[in-house]
Amino acid sequence: MQKRSSGHPETPAARRRLLDTATRLFYEGGIHTVGIDRIIAEAGVAKATFYKHFPSKDDLVVAYLEEIDRLGRAAVAALPKQPPRKMVSAVMGRISEAVTAGGWRGCPFLNAAAEYPDPNSPVRQVINARRLWYHDSLQNLLEQEGDPTPSVTASLLVALSDGLLESAYLDDAESVPSLVREAVARLLDRS
Amino acid sequence: MQKRSSGHPETPAARRRLLDTATRLFYEGGIHTVGIDRIIAEAGVAKATFYKHFPSKDDLVVAYLEEIDRLGRAAVAALPKQPPRKMVSAVMGRISEAVTAGGWRGCPFLNAAAEYPDPNSPVRQVINARRLWYHDSLQNLLEQEGDPTPSVTASLLVALSDGLLESAYLDDAESVPSLVREAVARLLDRS
DNA sequence: CTCCTTATAGACAGATCTGTCTACCCCTTG
DNA sequence: CAAGGGGTAGACAGATCTGTCTATAAGGAG
Known part of the structure; x- marks a missing residue:
């Protein structure tokens, strides 16, 4: 190089x-x-x-986000197989790894979304696809787990993910790993 | 005018x-x-x-955020008094009102944070103060409610708030009110 | 009247923005 | 050799950016 x-x-x-x-x-x-x-x-x-x-510059922005998306999906696909409930934890655990790795400057997708208001722009299409994949991945795991409302729970996990990624940027990144565990517990371990 | x-x-x-x-x-x-x-x-x-x-332009940005902050705090202060648990729900319910009022383009504070990376900038100071107030307000209510871990729960509620505000922008705003209720229930009604 | 406050129009400066284009170079392959 | 692919330097165009400044005007108070 x-x-x-x-x-x-x-x-x-x-x-x-x-x-x-x-x-x-x-x-x-x-x-x-x-x-x-x-x-x-x-x-x-x-x-x-x-x-x-x-x-154009926007093409570069799209490429930037698509690469991060691709790497993220590959990392999730490479997670060791575990029972569905533990898979959810592992997927959510990637948040902790990301925000404590150093240099956390917020979620690239959320950051980009703030700068691209037009929902039909190519940039926003990449972000949408990413979010849909994430939601569906979680929902699939929850279905396998037998969650009574997998879609709702997945939406909550996605929201929690977004929120914790933001919190790591704007509040205290070091406290996020334990918050992730607590959040998953409260959202999933209800009976 | x-x-x-x-x-x-x-x-x-x-x-x-x-x-x-x-x-x-x-x-x-x-x-x-x-x-x-x-x-x-x-x-x-x-x-x-x-x-x-x-x-400078940044002074205008600061004024923009400060005004939204002030209006938001005033609206919360004006909420009718209710038992702490219901107060939490009312505060969180403001999310639903905001995102379904029309024209939701994401949280102004989160959007601005994406565009201002320097944590020491005046813009970020406004955002930080806002978040601290929000967290502390929730924590106070949770303490009154007797929550066993009021600070943790408050952090989770803040994260959930952030996430749902983002979800309303990037996913489906109409589904957020019910997600808010479900989220509050799962995070608070554990025993 | 003068002074102060608030406001108007807009030129100016230097820098930067995104994108178009010209001229030229090197390496590999057929 | 020529062609194709990938690359260099950078001028150019038109627009826009943030901030500085001059000249002028109106209204109100003392």
Whole structure:
């Protein structure tokens, strides 16, 4: 990555650098406060190359979110198999890992949603798809678990996830892991 | 408000127009995507007047959030007195009212937090104070209610509030009122 | 009348924004 | 060799950004 690749990797080196740089800058500073000139300069890419790979800035934003989405889905798919109830805990446990890993600057999807008000924009489509997947994943697990109202419980877990991700950014990230466990317990262990 | 005030109200007319316009535009479109020239044009104010009342754009953003904060606190303070448990429900019920009133574009504080990464910025200070007040208000009610872990429960209610406010924006606002009731029930009615 | 307060119009400065385009270069493959 | 793919530097266009400043005007109070 320090010098030009001598081969032709699947993802061209310049595109990779653009995406990595944008990912970092967008997440750190917000999408609309980071201009493309800054991304280009820090990625060490020519402007024509930028537009070769991304027809517009919004295309880059979409790519940024899609990659995070893809990595997140892959990580959930790679979780070791456990009984449904424990799977729910494991999925929710990823929140704790994310927010305590350092550099937590809020949920990339929620942050982007704040900056893109138009529900029909491509950016919002990515966010919607992500949320639908998350909700459905939880609902499936709850159904397997025999939860009497899996869809409602899933919606509550999604809301709790959002809230705890925000709390980790705006309040105290260190307290979030125990809050996650307590939240799951209260929402699921009712009888 | 349609024409210049002939008197000198407490809040100068131009300042009022700026704040109202900014409140609408910031909330609808996002803070960094709305420039001051647009606010000035739509408020029908001179640029010098803008800077007379707000030394910088960020001062206007702070004023925008402070006003929403103040109105929200006043609304909670005006809620009819009820037993603590019902007070919690009433406070949480304000979420339902807000998101079903129409035009819900996400929580102004969460949206602003996404656009202001620096925790020490004046904007973030307003947001922090708001969240602290909300958390403490809930905690006080829970203590009166005799909740065994009032601080934890309050944190969960805050997280749930955040999450449901986001869900109303990004998912389905109409389903949020029943989710609010279900969430409060599960978090509080445990024994 | 003067002074103070509030306001108007808008030019100006420097920077930055997103996107278009020209000219050129290197490497690999056929 | 030529063609294709990926890349470089950066000028250019038009618009917009935040903030500074000049000139002027109106209303009210003393």
